[in-house]
Structures are given as structure tokens and as C-alpha cells.
């Protein structure tokens with residue numbers, strides 16, 4: 227049975243079916259790919275369920291083969307792709323490896339869901355005939371994982387990268403520091419990780435990434451065309467740093483490690499010069515580890531930082547980010563502070579009316595990354611029965627996460643660069659917890675960020691999404707069986 231192209235999530239820009247035509251993958255097929263990674267990535271998907279050898283070549287694909295081809299495809303942006311399936315061949319074309327990688331995710335979803343099995347299953351391994359031309363609506367399509375409240379090691383983060391890249395998301399924002407933990411080693415300030423990383427919400431052992439481990443995550447994500455955005459939240463959300471370095475407080479007294487879930491009680495000492503040496507050295511070391519364009523400096527819930535101090539802190543710190551060659555990203559509370567070139571503000575409001583900070587950001591001409599809390603905060607419960615998660619921004623069903631338009635969320639015509647779904651981890655302690663809150667809502671957000679508004683319709687989307695349940699089960703993802711979705 228061929229899988230109709232309509233089960234692809236995110237919805238492609240253009241799908242031209244060829245009725246009655248289908249490609250069937252045969253045991254003697256080969257995979258042609260321009261890079262070793264792409265070839266092995268696709269082979270690793272297809273070999274286990276089919277049991278076929280599927281050798282990878284760099285040229286010479288013929289009838290019966292799958293070819294990933296770097297080619298100039300007229301009218302497509304760089305990260306777009308064209309996928310053509312005829313009776314005798316599947317060809318994915320793009321100007322870039324990123325585009326080919328996106329095409330591979332679509333090909334994966336055009337094959338029967340048993341392609342996600344890791345043991346041999348019966349075929350036929352068919353791809354519905356036709357042509358797909360596709361490219362993203364927004365350039366920034368992200369998910370955030372808070373590894374500060376609860377720490378998650380390298381393998382869990384890599385699994386999260388696997389999951390988000392299958393839905394063409396291209397940014398992973400890591401919330402690396404907060405009151406409960408500091409998660410990245412900094413050579414100039416070693417106690418940040420050694421002391422600040424030694425616990426977590428609930429009092430567990432916490433943990434941190436060495437620089438080598440962080441570099442490993444950067445490389446793993448980059449190979450899957452996902453850019454890491456590191457966040458070091460300041461001037462608030464800093465209790466873990468203060469337990470390690472009391473000189474960063476105004477009274478010199480180190481607060482005890484914090485394992486609760488309150489916010490807004492900690493602040494760097496804005497009046498001390500050592501604070502700016504600290505920020506400069508931390509940012510320099512993190513920037514050196516981060517190929518991506520952004521450093522996220524947080525800026526949210528600085529309830530213990532006097533307003534004038536907060537503005538002074540940002541006036542002094544934003545240039546420290548741009549001095550590293552990176553672009554400032556911050557939660558929308560930084561809006562009123564004088565912008566630096568290219569500054570991007572992450573909006574997390576939850577009302578139809580933006581607050582004064584968000585209005586200031588829009589007035590400042592900031593670029594906006596949209597994370598409306600009542601729409602895409604993945605740590606919100608689905609409904610009152612959800613065993614974990616919070617509900618201060620309301621309950622978020624799949625439809626709530628899906629059924630809005632980033633272009634019209636905020637008044638005026640702000641420069642929206644994309645959408646990001648944060649997963650805060652006050653109540654999230656295990657990979658199973660991550661799965662439950664992330665699926666099925668993150669694929670809905672992925673479609674919101676990738677597909678044209680004209681291709682998006684809730685009723686049609688939920689029937690497509692239903693076909694992904696068996697895929698997630700085969701991938702070992704314990705998703706929430708949202709009753710709004712007609713699961714197959």
C-alpha cells in the first residue's frame with residue numbers, strides 16, 4: 227500500500243502526485259549521495275527495516291536507485307529541495323546538503339511507517355509517484371531544551387536532535403544556566419560547573435558538559451543541519467553561579483544551592499566591575515565553542531534587579547556579545563534596552579496584546595523569534611490529567627499549538643524570523659517525560675515554522691499527523707495520544 231504524500235509533516239509547499247505511479251525499492255538498489263554523511267544517514271534509515279545492502283555510491287545511480295543530487299534547482303532557495311519519484315527512480319535535488327537532508331526526511335515519510343523499524347519487515351517499500359518542491363517559510367525553526375532545571379546528558383540531547391531534525395527544525399536552543407544549575411564548563415571560572423553544576427531541581431546530582439562534550443553536541447547537531455544556540459541567562463536566574471562565586475553577589479555571601487522551582491530571586495551585582503569581567507570571559511569561551519550566529523543572554527524575570535540596574539547591565543553586556551562576533555538573542559524583557567545591530571528578541575508572552583517590553587522591542591525594530599507561552603511552551607500540560615508539566619500559561623493541546631499564524635500573532639508588522647518551542651524542565655526529569663510533552667506538539671510547531679500558511683489547515687493536518695503515531699512508536703517515542711487526533 228503506498229503512503230499518500232499527504233502524510234508528510236511539515237506540509238510541503240507543492241505536491242504534484244503522479245496517480246498510479248509508485249517507486250518500489252528493490253534489494254539490489256544503490257544510494258547515490260554527494261557526501262558520506264548523507265549517504266550513510268539514508269542507508270542507516272533504510273537498511274535495518276528492509277534488510278537490503280543498499281551500497282552508497284557518489285555517482286552512477288540508475289534505474290531502481292535513489293539519488294541525492296547537488297544541483298541548481300531553478301526557483302528554489304538554498305535550503306529547499308525537489309523530490310521526484312517515478313516508477314524507476316527517486317531523485318532528490320538541492321543546491322545544498324541542507325536541502326538534500328530535508329528531502330531525505332520527506333522521503334522517509336513517503337515510505338511506509340515500518341521504515342522506522344530497526345528490525346527487518348516485509349515490504350513492499352513503495353514511494354508514491356509524483357514531484358514535490360519544498361522550502362521553509364521561516365529560517366529559524368527551533369526547539370529549546372532546559373538542561374539547567376534538570377540536567378540531561380549528551381546521549382539524551384543527541385536523541386532530541388534526532389527527533390527535531392526529522393521534522394526539519396534547524397535550531398536547538400540549550401538553556402545552559404539557571405538558579406538550579408550551571409551546565410557548561412568555563413575554564414576561566416571552573417567552579418561554575420564544578421559547584422554550580424552539582425545539583426538540580428529536586429536535589430538530584432545535576433551534571434555539566436565539558437567543552438569536549440559541548441563540541442560533540444555542536445558537531446552532532448550540525449551534521450543534521452541543526453544549529454546550537456547556547457543561553458546563559460542573566461542578570462537573573464543566576465543562583466547556581468552565585469553559589470560558586472560569591473564575589474558576583476553584592477553582599478559577598480554565597481547563597482546555598484537551590485533545588486526548588488521558584489524564579490526571580492537571584493541577580494548578578496550590576497554595580498561591580500567583576501561582574502562584567504565574568505560576563506565577558508564566559509561569553510568569549512562559549513562563543514569560541516559555538517559556530518552558530520547567536521548567543522542568548524536570557525534577561526527574563528530579573529525581579530531582584532532594580533529596573534535602572536537592569537538597563538545598565540544590558541547597556542554594558544550587549545556589546546560584549548557583539549564583540550565576540552555573535553548576535554544578541556534575549557527574552558523579550560530586553561526590548562526596552564537600546565538595541566545593538568541584529569538583536570533578536572524572543573517573545574514569550576501569552577496574551578493577544580504584547581506587553582510594554584514586547585512593544586518596545588517592536589518599536590526598536592528588533593527581529594522577533596516567537597515563542598508565545600500559551601501556544602508553544604511544551605512544558606504546559608495538554609489537559610488537567612497530564613501527569614507532569616505546568617499550567618500557568620494554560621493547557622496546550624495539539625490544536626492550540628498548531629492553529630495560529632506567526633505573521634499575525636503580534637500587532638504591526640514585526641520582523642519575525644521564526645518560531646521556537648521551549649521545553650522547560652522543572653517537572654521534566656527523564657527522556658520519557660521529554661517525549662510525552664514534546665510529541666505530538668513539536669511536529670505541529672515544525673509545520674507552523676516550515677509550511678506556507680496557505681498549506682495549513684487543522685482538519686487536514688490532524689489526519690496527516692495521525693499517520694505519525696506508528697512511526698513514533700517504532701522510534702521508541704512515548705507520545706501523548708491527544709484525543710483530537712484520529713490516530714491510525
Ligand code: IFG
Nearest residue numbers: 489526527557574605616650
Ligand atoms: N518562565 C521562565 C522559565 C521557566 C518557565 C516555566 C521564561 C522565559 C516560566 N522564563 O519562560 O525559566 O520557569 O514554564
